[in-house]
Amino acid sequence: MRRLGLVDIGSNTIRLVIFEYTESKGLQELQNIKTPARLYQYLDKNKVMKQEGIDVLCDTLNSFQQVAAKFNVEALYPVATAAVRQSKNIEEIIERVKENTGVTMQIITEKEEAFFGYYAVVHTLNFSDGVTVDIGGGSTEVTYFEDKELKFSHSFPFGVVTLQKLFFDNKKHNDEKAVSQARAFIKEQLQGLKWLAKRKVPIIAIGGSARNIARIHQSLVEYPIAGVHGYSMKEEAIEVVYKKLMNSSMDDLEDLDGLSRDRRDIIIPSTLLFKELYHEVEATEFVFSRKGLREGVMMSILEKEYKHPFDKHEVFKESLRNLAYSYNIGQEEAQQRQKLAEMIYYELEKNGLIDGSKLDKKLLLQSAYLFYLGSYIDSDAASQHTYYIISNSSLNGVSHRNRVKLALLSSYKNKTLLKFYADETGWFTEAEKAKIQLLGSILKFAYALNSSNTNVVNSLYLEKSKDRYNLVILYNGDPIAEEYQVERQKKHLEKIVKAKIYITFTENLQ
Incomplete structure (x- = not known):
């Protein structure tokens, strides 16, 4: 450590x-x-x-x-x-x-500051291409990367404090003339950077000003989950925040949720920069990264001491592993759940009972890894704790929407609880909830197949027999706990196959 x-x-x-x-x-x-x-x-x-x-x-x-x-x-x-x-x-x-x-x-140096911001972004967010921007008090760093490789970087010798002093000194924070002059200055500076225009990629913003804008917007829309890392906004959302700031007095800003008191006088200059940058890049979205210079410096220090401590191409995988470790999920039991879930999924797909896809299978395996991690807190309320931990954890490399989808699946208990959790955000269609229920049913059964956490089940296969299905489970050891639990949980699979399932445990003698 x-x-x-x-x-x-x-x-x-x-x-x-x-x-x-x-x-x-x-x-x-x-x-x-x-x-x-x-x-x-x-x-x-x-x-x-x-x-x-x-x-x-x-x-x-x-x-x-x-x-x-x-x-x-x-x-x-x-x-x-x-x-x-x-x-x-x-x-x-x-x-x-x-x-x-x-x-x-x-x-x-200016070059190092730009690099460390980029370095943190590509190691904690899952964007292959993008423009990063970090507006500080006295400088603004921008970079452009492709396939997670840095292509260009630049440091402008102005930041939010500079802009405030240049254009808003002894004026109201929302003075129209000052806003117009600041916007023209920023636009001219950005246009002077020839490699920046029309990249048509996400803008990933770092630093306190961007964090405040993300939090203000979350407050305005009553955002249902916690965390700003990876929070995405479109141009219209930035405009909503900008209009709110412009139409508020300094006293109003003091009570504006999401805005730090010490940034009241500099928040509009930073918002102007983000608006103009969005236009210049013709950006696809504006994403906030909680990780920036500090994390980039620290990662670079650790890179010299450890062998490949961070992998920018496996950001989400590393994040899942770290979360699982924090809640005492053992590697062996997690991998056994993944193995069992994958075998069940394959048998259902092979028999034409589900329409499989790589994305569904990937989500299934990710959720199998974290399934019921909330039992670390209370096994009787494992589903509830699992949903709220995952949906509100600042996971790297995943969008907020997919994070909630992962939480819904990892916490799956029944249709009623799924609807209760999903209604909290209202982000998912009925078809998406039906798919989560299907995958959740597979997970529930896979979980039952390793009830004793002794990895007794080796393999399984499903066969059609007239109006029913036979599920043969091969094992080594003593599956007494598994035999009891799968009989209780087989109803989840029966809803998928729309028929009775008869289960046979057979000792694997090979």
Whole structure:
């Protein structure tokens, strides 16, 4: 186990994130605290950071070191971006910080900042192609990637604090003239980046401003599940948020759900950037990534110490494995469920009883892996806990809709509970719910076939006999628990085949 801390010294905020990494659970965030330091405001007109700003930085780092010590952090990595990077007295800042805190800051270059954001995105979201954008206080990084490989990157020397100072200083947050001037400036800057136009791919947005926009929209539409990582919005949704911000007074913004108080004066400049970027890229959607610079830096550090700790081509698979480990699902029992579910699925498909598809089979196997993980909390309420854990977990590499579908299937108990859970979101058609019920019936039976968790069942096959079906189950060991449970659960398969099923357990002597 490694426990590491990263201090992200940005232009707008300074944030401490404490991570824990194990090969079984992957990279997990233990603690995340921030302070709105606004270091950019301490840069004078000559880009020299004032003494007051250096003092704020030193005080914050000393406080964060105390927190890190209480969490037994073995190494702390302070990384600084635009506000420090753009300072003319950068050497003085580094020296003063070292003297007052004992910490040596690492200055992240523009190119590195763009790369780390991209790196985190492709390792935690399942998009092959995309444009990333990370708007900070004093700079904005954009990248373009294809097949998860970085093609282009650029850092603009302006961010939300810069835009606020340039166009909204001593003006209302929604001043029409300031908005018009800021929009024209942003548009001109984006158009100057020739590789950006008309990519027609998703925009993946990183950072606090994007997170606030996603949360505001979730609040406005009364979004039924938790989490913003992977949250997707269309252009109209961004417009809804923008109009809400423009039509709100500063007092109204203070009470707006999803908006941090310290971002009230800078949220409109960031929204303008996202709107113009969406138009320039001709984007297909706007997706928020909770993972960015900090995770990218930490992943890069761990890549040097471990052999392939992260796989950008198996993001969701790794996420499922880590979740299963967190809820004490054993690898052997999970793999046995997958094996049994796959055999049942094949027999039903072979006999023409279901119309199979690769996507259905993939979802079935993913759900078999996590089936009833909620029993870790309470076996009597395993279905309920399973649904709410999975549907509200921040899983990497899967859309929110597919995450809920996975939750519905992994928690399947009966048609009544399925309808109850599905009605919470209202996202699924009757045909989709019927398919989930069918796959869930297979899972229930597969679960019964390993009731003792001793993996006694080796194989099975289904045969038609007049007006009934015979299911022959081959085993090694003692299937006493399985014999009892499959008789109770065979009704789920009988609804699929629309006939009686007779079950025979046969010892596998081979």
